[in-house]
Amino acid sequence: MTYNYCRNLINTLSFHQHNVRFCTTLNMGELISTYEETPKELAYKIKETREKIRNNLINGIIPTHCLNCIYKNNEYITQDKITKIDLFYWFHCNCSCFYCSYRDETKGEFSDKEKIGNPIIYDTIKELYRLNEINTEELDVNVGGGELGVLKEFPKLIDLFLENNVKTVFCESSGIKYSKAVEKLLRKGKGCITVAVCSGTPETYKKIKRRDKYRQVMKNLKKYVNAAKKDKNAPDNIYNVVSKYIILENCNNNLTEVKKWLSESQKCGIKHVEVSMEFCWGTKSKKGQKIEDYNYEIFKYVENECKNLGLLLRENKTSKALMEKGVY
Ligand code: SF4
Ligand code: SF4
Numbered sequence: 001m002t003y004n005y006c007r008n009l010i011n012t013l014s015f016h017q018h019n020v021r022f023c024t025t026l027n028m029g030e031l032i033s034t035y036e037e038t039p040k041e042l043a044y045k046i047k048e049t050r051e052k053i054r055n056n057l058i059n060g061i062i063p064t065h066c067l068n069c070i071y072k073n074n075e076y077i078t079q080d081k082i083t084k085i086d087l088f089y090w091f092h093c094n095c096s097c098f099y100c101s102y103r104d105e106t107k108g109e110f111s112d113k114e115k116i117g118n119p120i121i122y123d124t125i126k127e128l129y130r131l132n133e134i135n136t137e138e139l140d141v142n143v144g145g146g147e148l149g150v151l152k153e154f155p156k157l158i159d160l161f162l163e164n165n166v167k168t169v170f171c172e173s174s175g176i177k178y179s180k181a182v183e184k185l186l187r188k189g190k191g192c193i194t195v196a197v198c199s200g201t202p203e204t205y206k207k208i209k210r211r212d213k214y215r216q217v218m219k220n221l222k223k224y225v226n227a228a229k230k231d232k233n234a235p236d237n238i239y240n241v242v243s244k245y246i247i248l249e250n251c252n253n254n255l256t257e258v259k260k261w262l263s264e265s266q267k268c269g270i271k272h273v274e275v276s277m278e279f280c281w282g283t284k285s286k287k288g289q290k291i292e293d294y295n296y297e298i299f300k301y302v303e304n305e306c307k308n309l310g311l312l313l314r315e316n317k318t319s320k321a322l323m324e325k326g327v328y
Contacts, residue, residue, distance in 0.1 A: 014086035039123035081135035090117030095174035096210035101280035149177030200260020225269035
């Protein structure tokens with residue numbers, strides 16, 4: 001029998017800066033906690049809430065928060081453990097991108113110093129493993145941020161996931177600080193890192209990121225590529241290092257810059273790229289407006305160039321859905 005629900009309600013757990021929820025979509029999922037508990041209490045609350053939601057779904061009751069969400073489908077409930085953990089629970093970053101969706105909170109402040117993100121996350125996840133709430137071998141982890149390179153507990157978290165045989169840890173990073181923990185993941189074929197470079201020159205980079213770190217970022221990308229290449233028996237690991245380009249109005253929305261970005265990425269040994277619309281701000285500030293033509297033009301250009309250059313192009317699902325719809 002199928003049920004009208006979304007898998008996030010059964011299989012995903014998202015740690016955000018102010019709360020724990022079931023998803024990290026633009027809608028954000030049903031609330032589980034606002035971090036008032038100890039790690040043991042929080043893990044238990046997560047277990048209980050998940051059980052309640054699952055029983056409700058079987059009885060046709062969908063959480064109010066999810067009623068109008070477009071991600072719901074008619075599906076079978078195949079297994080009930082957590083197979084996806086999102087770690088988006090801190091703001092601290094070593095970059096200051098003008099388009100950052102956290103700017104209301106950070107006011108653009110950044111620092112190269114490491115800071116603790118939230119001291120209870122590690123113990124909560126450890127407890128969830130102990131409670132057998134996580135499907136260890138199927139678990140994918142998404143690390144967003146803030147920036148993982150300045151998150152003090154990041155290496156410890158990665159060791160915990162590796163000890164429990166995680167499937168893949170998907171990391172997003174500014175790329176400014178080289179992370180040995182990410183290197184460890186890449187060497188073992190257990191991780192993927194995406195760096196939004198968004199530029200092909202130091203000048204454009206600085207304009208967007210507010211930091212003069214273009215050369216350093218490209219050097220680190222090259223080091224990650226070399227780490228991914230270390231396992232000679234797994235040549236595909238090289239595709240686990242991704243250079244990304246977010247299209248930003250009046251900044252980099254021109255083919256000259258895109259061309260340079262592709263060429264500079266290739267010089268670092270990159271084989272996998274992604275292009276994305278800017279939609280975190282766009283969907284709020286441009287709601288109902290037509291998607292600009294330059295987005296279509298750049299997507300088409302990158303698609304063709306990737307074929308010519310032998311690069312793998314990763315699909316950006318949110319951009320694709322918005323562009324098919326034609327409006328924000
Ligand atoms: S139905 Fe939508 S809001 Fe609810 S958990 Fe799924 S994706 Fe998130
Ligand atoms: S790297 Fe990410 S978290 Fe840091 S400022 Fe840029 S968009 Fe924000």
